[in-house]
Every structure is written in structure tokens, then in C-alpha cells.
Amino acid sequence: MSMLPPTPGASPGPIARLRSLRSVAVRTPDAAAAAEFYQHIWGLNPVEADTGVTWLRGTSPEHHILEVRRADANALGKIAFSVATPREVDEAAFRLRAHGVPLVAEPGPLDQAGGGYGLRFTDPENRLIELSADVEAVVVRDPNGLEAVPRxxxxxxxxxxxxxxxxxxxxxxxxxxxxxxxxxxxxxxxxxxxxxxxxxxxxxxxxxxxxxxxxxxxxxxxxxxxxxxxxxxxxxxxxxxxxxxxxxxxxxxxxxxxxxxxxxxxxxxxxxxxxxxxxxxxxxxxxxxxxxxxxxxxxxxxxxxxxxxxxxxxx
Missing domain, CATH: 3.10.180.10 (2,3-Dihydroxybiphenyl 1,2-Dioxygenase, domain 1)
Structure with a gap:
């Protein structure tokens, strides 16, 4: 799906066609304990980890659905939505500017777990929003098996x-x-x-x-x-x-x-x-x-x- 740029003087319209809620990132002083909880009790599986941060997946092909990162206080890290193609990410950047919404990160390869191509901006209450495409997929786990794991x-x-x-x-x-x-x-x-x-x-x-x-x-x-x-x-x-x-x-x-x-x-x-x-x-x-x-x-x-x-x- 390709979205044409807005006509000059017209309302810019929505910036993209969002396909899904991809993941959420949280920041907390208790990142290690939280990551242990989500892995061993909640049912998610870690896909990658680094100093002070863990990325966890469900049973779907989504690379990760939760990021838990060490920080000084509990806070939202970001909310990530998927779009279909990198071109839609580029078009979203054009439309965000038409809406007067500044970019935190310009369109480009994402230097993060799962990679992909995306951009970032903030909503009116300064929440960080990410749009991304071509994020690495993982092998689907059996979603209908006996194991009680979030999808x-x-x-x-x-x-x-x-x-x-x-x-x-x-x-x-x-x-x-x-x-x-x-x-x-x-x-x-x-x-x-x-x-x-x-x-x-x-x-x-x-x-x-x-x-x-x-x-x-x-x-x-x-x-x-x-x-x-x-x-x-x-x-x-x-x-x-x-x-x-x-x-x-x-x-x-x-x-x-x-x-x-x-x-x-x-x-x-x-x-x-x-x-x-x-x-x-x-x-x-x-x-x-x-x-x-x-x-x-x-x-x-x-x-x-x-x-x-x-x-x-x-x-």
C-alpha cells in the first residue's frame, strides 16, 4: 500500500496505515527482576539480552513484544507499531512534517534488537512512538499447544x-x-x-x-x-x-x-x-x-x- 503525498493546502491525513501493535518498551530500576518474572512466570521467552536490557517474545513471529530496560525510574520506553514497507515509513515522515510533528529519529535502519527500518516521534504527552517495517521475524511457536504462553x-x-x-x-x-x-x-x-x-x-x-x-x-x-x-x-x-x-x-x-x-x-x-x-x-x-x-x-x-x-x- 502506497499513500500519496497530500495536496498542498489540504489536510495531510493519517501518516500511515498501521498494521498492528508490535511491542512496548518499559524502563525500570528493577529491570533484572522484571525480566526474570516475564520469562519464568509470565511465559515469555527472551530472544536477546544486553547489559541492563532484555527483549522477550510470545508465540507469534514478532521478534519481540516486550523490552525491559534498566533506568532510574519506571517509565514508558516506547510503543512500536508495524507498517507494511519501508516506503510507508518514508511517507509517514513526510506526513508527520505536514502535521507539524517533529521527528526524534529520521527514517532509516533501526539499531536495535530485531533491526528493521523505521522512524520515531512523540505524541502530545511526550510518549515515544516508533513505526517500523522489515523487522526480523522469529520462528512461530505452536500457538495452540498446551503451554500457556501469550501469543x-x-x-x-x-x-x-x-x-x-x-x-x-x-x-x-x-x-x-x-x-x-x-x-x-x-x-x-x-x-x-x-x-x-x-x-x-x-x-x-x-x-x-x-x-x-x-x-x-x-x-x-x-x-x-x-x-x-x-x-x-x-x-x-x-x-x-x-x-x-x-x-x-x-x-x-x-x-x-x-x-x-x-x-x-x-x-x-x-x-x-x-x-x-x-x-x-x-x-x-x-x-x-x-x-x-x-x-x-x-x-x-x-x-x-x-x-x-x-x-x-x-x-
């Missing part, structure tokens, strides 16, 4: 100080679509048929709320929760099934203090028939099963995260 990164939920501005940028510039609202507190955005790959939560500061990993089936989802219980790690909230997205959920805390989620059966969107709706924020809709109850004060406090101003790449 991919399902979504990232971000706390925002201005949900309307965040939604405007991610729809107008990145071309995402809003699938649903949870009143005016949360917005669920998609870039493909998955109900959401990014969600925004209105909050007092910018931070990561949680990251979700998709299991191949509800059976894998429950056995994954069972494995965590075997290791003495019990859910902070769940298991249950959300209203928006209709996905199962089980939320946990990792050693770094970040919240991670197992999920499965994420609702698939038919673009020609889907109607965005506004859900009420009531316990019976946040958990359709009625098994989890409302999130506790402890869960909400953990999901509030650490205030994150970004900008580490400028230091």
Missing part, C-alpha cells in the same frame, strides 16, 4: 491528562479509530480488527496504566492464571470479562510495580457494521461475569502508575 501484545492502556487531545492525535495523525467509550473516562482505539490496541484513561498525570498480553484461548488464559498462582502470584483483579472489547481479564503486578494483564477472546470489529457506543461505568459492565467485582483501591493506585514526562532520549 502477542494485545493492548497498552495509557493514563492521559487530556483524553480528547490524545484521541484527536491518535485518530487524526495515526489513523486509529475509536471503537468504544467508557463514559468520558476511557476510550478504546483500534488500528486493525482487534477491538483496541491502545486505550486512554483520563487521569491526573501521564503514565502507563497497564499492558495486556493475549492468550490463544480462554483455556490458555485460565491455565496461565493457574501457573501464576502456583508461583504465589495472585490476581490483583479478575478473572472476569470486560464489557468494552468483550475480552477476558486477569490483572497482576510485576516486580517493577507495573500492572500486566492476561486476556483472550478480544472482540473483532467488522469495519462496515461496527457502531461505537458509550458504556456506563458500573461493576456489571466492567465485569460481565460478575466474578471479579469492581477494581480495588490498590488496583487503581497501581494502575495510576508513576508520573512520566518522557524525554529520556534527549538526555
Amino acid at each position: 502477542k501484545l494485545a493492548h497498552v492502556v495509557l493514563n492521559t491528562v487530556d483524553i480528547d487531545a490524545a484521541c484527536d492525535f491518535y485518530t487524526r495523525v495515526l489513523g486509529m479509530r475509536i471503537s468504544d467509550w467508557s463514559e468520558h473516562q476511557m476510550a478504546f482505539l483500534r488500528c486493525n480488527s482487534d477491538h483496541h490496541v491502545i486505550a486512554f484513561n483520563q487521569a491526573d498525570w501521564t503514565s502507563v496504566n497497564h499492558m495486556a498480553y493475549e492468550m490463544p484461548s480462554i483455556d490458555h488464559f485460565m491455565r496461565g492464571i493457574g501457573r501464576l498462582r502456583h508461583h504465589g502470584v495472585t490476581p490483583l483483579w479478575g478473572p472476569g470479562r470486560h464489557g468494552p472489547g468483550n475480552n477476558t481479564f486477569g490483572y497482576f503486578g510485576d516486580p517493577a510495580g507495573l500492572v500486566c494483564e492476561y486476556t483472550s477472546e478480544v472482540e473483532q470489529v467488522d469495519e462496515d457494521a461496527w457502531l461505537c457506543r458509550v458504556w456506563r461505568r458500573v461493576p456489571e459492565l466492567s465485569d460481565l461475569w460478575g466474578t471479579a467485582g469492581p477494581p480495588s483501591t490498590d488496583v487503581r493506585t497501581r494502575m495510576a502508575g508513576t508520573p512520566d514526562a518522557g524525554g529520556w532520549w534527549e538526555k
Whole structure:
């Protein structure tokens, strides 16, 4: 797919057609403990490691879905989306300039695990965003085997100080679509048929709320929760099934203090028939099963995260 440059004077339109949420990178003082947790308890597998950083994969051909890097404080490293070709990366750079969005890294080969060709820029709250193509693939692991291993990164939920501005940028510039609202507190955005790959939560500061990993089936989802219980790690909230997205959920805390989620059966969107709706924020809709109850004060406090101003790449 090739996107023509905008007509002079016209709206530049979305910068690219995003194919998927590729990976997320987190920065934390407890990187070693977090990497151990995601490998030996959560079910991911390391593909590469260096001093203070580990890249971990699921069962899909994606080179890695999580990067854990040593830093002075908990923070978002970056969010990476895939596009189809290097040419689309170059066209995205042209369109970002038309939108007045400066580049942190110009289009070119990516000097990182998995390589590829990409660029980087920031959103209005200084989160680092990467678009990439031609990233090295890995051999697919059996996604339907008995092992309870996440298939991919399902979504990232971000706390925002201005949900309307965040939604405007991610729809107008990145071309995402809003699938649903949870009143005016949360917005669920998609870039493909998955109900959401990014969600925004209105909050007092910018931070990561949680990251979700998709299991191949509800059976894998429950056995994954069972494995965590075997290791003495019990859910902070769940298991249950959300209203928006209709996905199962089980939320946990990792050693770094970040919240991670197992999920499965994420609702698939038919673009020609889907109607965005506004859900009420009531316990019976946040958990359709009625098994989890409302999130506790402890869960909400953990999901509030650490205030994150970004900008580490400028230091």
C-alpha cells in the first residue's frame, strides 16, 4: 500500500496505515527482576539480552513484544507499531512534517534488537512512538499447544491528562479509530480488527496504566492464571470479562510495580457494521461475569502508575 503525498493546502491525513501493535518498551530500576518474572512466570521467552536490557517474545513471529530496560525510574520506553514497507515509513515522515510533528529519529535502519527500518516521534504527552517495517521475524511457536504462553501484545492502556487531545492525535495523525467509550473516562482505539490496541484513561498525570498480553484461548488464559498462582502470584483483579472489547481479564503486578494483564477472546470489529457506543461505568459492565467485582483501591493506585514526562532520549 502506497499513500500519496497530500495536496498542498489540504489536510495531510493519517501518516500511515498501521498494521498492528508490535511491542512496548518499559524502563525500570528493577529491570533484572522484571525480566526474570516475564520469562519464568509470565511465559515469555527472551530472544536477546544486553547489559541492563532484555527483549522477550510470545508465540507469534514478532521478534519481540516486550523490552525491559534498566533506568532510574519506571517509565514508558516506547510503543512500536508495524507498517507494511519501508516506503510507508518514508511517507509517514513526510506526513508527520505536514502535521507539524517533529521527528526524534529520521527514517532509516533501526539499531536495535530485531533491526528493521523505521522512524520515531512523540505524541502530545511526550510518549515515544516508533513505526517500523522489515523487522526480523522469529520462528512461530505452536500457538495452540498446551503451554500457556501469550501469543502477542494485545493492548497498552495509557493514563492521559487530556483524553480528547490524545484521541484527536491518535485518530487524526495515526489513523486509529475509536471503537468504544467508557463514559468520558476511557476510550478504546483500534488500528486493525482487534477491538483496541491502545486505550486512554483520563487521569491526573501521564503514565502507563497497564499492558495486556493475549492468550490463544480462554483455556490458555485460565491455565496461565493457574501457573501464576502456583508461583504465589495472585490476581490483583479478575478473572472476569470486560464489557468494552468483550475480552477476558486477569490483572497482576510485576516486580517493577507495573500492572500486566492476561486476556483472550478480544472482540473483532467488522469495519462496515461496527457502531461505537458509550458504556456506563458500573461493576456489571466492567465485569460481565460478575466474578471479579469492581477494581480495588490498590488496583487503581497501581494502575495510576508513576508520573512520566518522557524525554529520556534527549538526555
